[in-house]
Amino acid sequence: MSRTRVNNFSISLDGFGTGEGQSAEAPFGHAGDRLHQWMFATHWWHGPGGSGGVDDALAQRFEPGIGAEIMGANKFGYPGWHEDPAWKGPWGPNPPFHTPVFVLTHHTRPSIEMEGGTTFHFIDASPAEALATAREAARGQDVRIGGGPTVVRDFLAAGLVDHLHAVVVPIVLGRGVRLWDGLEGIDTQYEVEATSTPSGVTHVTFTRPGV
Template sequence: MGQVRIHNFTVSLDGYATGEGQSLESPFGHAGMRLMSWAMGTHTFQGMFGELGDNNELDDSFARRWNDGIGAEIMGRNKFGPQRGPWADETWQGWWGDNPPFHTPTFVLTHHVRPSMVMQGGTSFHFLDASPVEALALAREAAGDRDIRIGGGPSTVRAFLAADLVDFMHVVVAPIVLGRGVRLWDGLESLEERFTIVPTSSSSGVTHYTCARR
């Protein structure tokens, strides 16, 4: 059976995975691109979003593992878009254009379901009003024996960790203090008893934590 994995999930020193005030112009709210600036220094992310520049080899070594062997993604609605509540219309197709970087079935958790969308490059979006366990069962069906990625945001990651459904998590701590937003670690007291946690610092200023289920 495939593993449940989280990759490149970045938090500030004070544990925020996104800032306050998400909008169309600012997917991470007041955090802007500060959380993910390390990622834009890797060929992995440059390849998704633009031309290749300088590559931080250590950061890239961690970053590039994100899609290996993945057969489906589960994400929260706030990763999919800045809208809240019922959909005013159904034209929004996510932040990623016609050919999103996922290239697998992608399940969006939302209380406001809408019809599935088939994008270019193998990505399809499916909208589910479901618990983590239910969503995971559907994602497993789509993924076959490949792994499932929990794509974020923080509330979704936290829900899967709280339900003890995660096998591997790569968390990146960026050397910034965001002060406000949505935290990753809340409600996860003693998480270290369930995971072997290993830190690796990078010259970019971030620290990579791998958390492997014991």
């Protein structure tokens, strides 16, 4: 069965999935790279010399079994990217997705085929419509909701997420975009686990029972 998953989604202790002031140079705004240092230190990201424990095992779950990703316009690019016809995302010629990627935007454009199996499609759709489209493209594999926080929140609110892996980083960002707003009681729909690791982060997984 094809599940809808969120993987490696970092938030601060005060719940922000990104900082304030996002730009082409600072995709997470004033958060810089502080939300993702735990991930950069893993073998999965860093290669030889990277950590090999629970952080790495969970980080490794990002790719296997995923057949498509859905992301928000703010993840695909800096504010205003849609006015740049040459913009192909911030990841270079071979983005780390290697599947179809559906970018939710009111400014649709023709699909862009990248190296390594990633193709960006631009759709103006509700969460449920986007998921139906992505699921078809995933050919029976899982669909990843790639963020940012607003998109993850919208899919959680719509009841469309089967598995959420959030990573609570013990920093207080103070401002940015919050993950949990408007999701009162969402925990009651899931089996919840929390696991802290020596890097200082706490992995929180929400898994829908029976899925």
